[in-house]
Amino acid sequence: MTRENWTIIRDKLSDDIRSGRLSAGDQLPTETQLAVRFEIGRHSVRRALEALARDGKISIEQGRGTFVADAPRLTYQIGKRTRLRRNLIPQGVAVTSRLVSAARVVAPDEVTKALLLNPGAKVTESQRITLANDLPVAVGRVYHCAERFPDFAERRDVLGSTTETYRSFGINDYVRQHTSIFSRAAKSEEAKTLKQHPDVPVLVVTAIDATPDGTPISNSRVIWSAARVNFTMEHSDG
Amino acid sequence: MTRENWTIIRDKLSDDIRSGRLSAGDQLPTETQLAVRFEIGRHSVRRALEALARDGKISIEQGRGTFVADAPRLTYQIGKRTRLRRNLIPQGVAVTSRLVSAARVVAPDEVTKALLLNPGAKVTESQRITLANDLPVAVGRVYHCAERFPDFAERRDVLGSTTETYRSFGINDYVRQHTSIFSRAAKSEEAKTLKQHPDVPVLVVTAIDATPDGTPISNSRVIWSAARVNFTMEHSDG
DNA sequence: AGAGAAAATTCATTCGGATGAATCTGACAT
DNA sequence: ATGTCAGATTCATCCGAATGAATTTTCTCT
Numbered sequence: 001m002t003r004e005n006w007t008i009i010r011d012k013l014s015d016d017i018r019s020g021r022l023s024a025g026d027q028l029p030t031e032t033q034l035a036v037r038f039e040i041g042r043h044s045v046r047r048a049l050e051a052l053a054r055d056g057k058i059s060i061e062q063g064r065g066t067f068v069a070d071a072p073r074l075t076y077q078i079g080k081r082t083r084l085r086r087n088l089i090p091q092g093v094a095v096t097s098r099l100v101s102a103a104r105v106v107a108p109d110e111v112t113k114a115l116l117l118n119p120g121a122k123v124t125e126s127q128r129i130t131l132a133n134d135l136p137v138a139v140g141r142v143y144h145c146a147e148r149f150p151d152f153a154e155r156r157d158v159l160g161s162t163t164e165t166y167r168s169f170g171i172n173d174y175v176r177q178h179t180s181i182f183s184r185a186a187k188s189e190e191a192k193t194l195k196q197h198p199d200v201p202v203l204v205v206t207a208i209d210a211t212p213d214g215t216p217i218s219n220s221r222v223i224w225s226a227a228r229v230n231f232t233m234e235h236s237d238g
Numbered sequence: 239m240t241r242e243n244w245t246i247i248r249d250k251l252s253d254d255i256r257s258g259r260l261s262a263g264d265q266l267p268t269e270t271q272l273a274v275r276f277e278i279g280r281h282s283v284r285r286a287l288e289a290l291a292r293d294g295k296i297s298i299e300q301g302r303g304t305f306v307a308d309a310p311r312l313t314y315q316i317g318k319r320t321r322l323r324r325n326l327i328p329q330g331v332a333v334t335s336r337l338v339s340a341a342r343v344v345a346p347d348e349v350t351k352a353l354l355l356n357p358g359a360k361v362t363e364s365q366r367i368t369l370a371n372d373l374p375v376a377v378g379r380v381y382h383c384a385e386r387f388p389d390f391a392e393r394r395d396v397l398g399s400t401t402e403t404y405r406s407f408g409i410n411d412y413v414r415q416h417t418s419i420f421s422r423a424a425k426s427e428e429a430k431t432l433k434q435h436p437d438v439p440v441l442v443v444t445a446i447d448a449t450p451d452g453t454p455i456s457n458s459r460v461i462w463s464a465a466r467v468n469f470t471m472e473h474s475d476g
Numbered sequence: 477a478g479a480g481a482a483a484a485t486t487c488a489t490t491c492g493g494a495t496g497a498a499t500c501t502g503a504c505a506t
Numbered sequence: 507a508t509g510t511c512a513g514a515t516t517c518a519t520c521c522g523a524a525t526g527a528a529t530t531t532t533c534t535c536t
Contacts, residue, residue: 051423177474180468181419227422231420
């Protein structure tokens with residue numbers, strides 16, 4: 001009985017949310033109140049709340065309170081024709097993305113390999129943050145060969161779309177060549193950027209886009225909030 | 239200085255592992271010793287260790303101690319020709335899988351939809367656990383239409399390979415039709431089955447396999463230990 | 477009213493301490 | 507050698523308490 005006490009309250013709250021007894025946006029009782037009601041220590045309450053936050057079921061905000069998450073999980077389709085905006089918009093989600101920084105740097109090893117560049121080649125690194133309904137869902141870095149796409153980040157920022165930007169460089173089509181996904185704990189700065197609880201893991205999605213003839217044109221590494229996204233893949237065509 | 243004290247020891251240990259000062263299999267000092275050495279409370283030490291365990295960098299074992307993880311992350315390639323064994327073996331990993339249970343049940347809603355069955359149709363549910371070098375990495379349920387594949391689980395267990403089993407049913411080829419991936423916290427029983435720390439999240443991979451002409455033949459839902467796996471996808475052919 | 481300061485709320489982090497559970501070690505008897 | 511059991515070690519869980527930080531609410535003064 002003494003063991004795994006905190007799972008009781010976690011499961012109770014989880015049930016309340018699923019069944020609708022607690023609905024999206026509702027504020028939960030304070031930690032102290034929950035501790036009293038369930039007759040357990042506040043630390044066990046915190047443990048339970050942390051577990052729920054990791055699943056994205058609730059959102060814990062310091063100084064304000066704890067709330068039932070109101071944003072459902074986004075579905076992001078990965079395939080040959082992976083297009084961030086087009087894939088998220090159909091879900092009735094307002095997707096925006098913002099340029100955080102742009103720089104010209106010597107390509108890191110992985111980028112050199114991914115883009116088939118010579119060691120020491122320069123690339124442009126643009127860092128963007130993606131929001132769905134004003135809530136950050138992903139933050140990522142994209143690398144382009146600096147010689148071929150000298151001002152990619154700036155143009156992308158003006159044109160507002162990756163597809164358009166490629167077109168302005170004379171590339172009318174591009175396809176996803178390779179994708180890799182893994183999960184890890186969020187670094188504290190990532191958690192801050194994504195406005196998520198420090199214990200929510202992130203999904204790291206590394207990808208290579210290429211022209212239809214197979215020439216790689218971009219290498220990206222996007223950090224997704226694991227609680228807010230769901231990836232799908234169709235293997236027929238893409 | 240008082241804030242986020244525990245991240246200091248987390249980062250220190252993480253560095254020690256990455257740099258090789260601590261190597262695979264090494265036992266870490268006990269919680270108490272670490273607390274003394276870093277001049278912080280044991281609870282902060284635990285918090286740091288939990289964070290490292292979530293990333294799969296260390297493995298915490300009650301009554302034994304805490305050890306640097308010795309199993310590297312597996313890479314599992316998802317594509318049109320997704321075959322568990324063939325995709326993992328090239329990495330020098332001894333992959334085995336074991337039937338945990340087999341049953342004949344009324345198809346759950348999602349399965350009905352995935353396999354295009356009539357409501358109330360029966361399916362076989364086989365639960366298998368997959369081990370890589372004797373370490374569990376995944377546990378999953380696979381559903382097959384009971385009419386067409388009445389004894390799938392049993393045959394699969396005898397023949398030792400999914401491909402062979404399908405062949406015995408007259409299916410010489412099959413392809414991955416659809417895959418979806420998301421992350422969530424592990425349920426306590428899943429954590430136990432996968433022999434992982436309760437705080438390590440899992441990746442839920444739902445898939446539909448089909449014959450080349452597009453007829454769905456199986457629906458699976460596999461729970462992967464998020465710390466031990468890494469998914470990749472090639473979008474050219476599969 | 478309106479602006480700004482003070483107070484109250486609420487979560488964040490940390491510490492110390494206690495008990496339980498799993499595992500290993502070593503003494504002991506067979 | 508082998509098996510058993512007591513004790514030590516180590517992590518797991520829990521509680522209570524204090525201080526700090528972020529936010530909201532209330533009050534005060536102009």
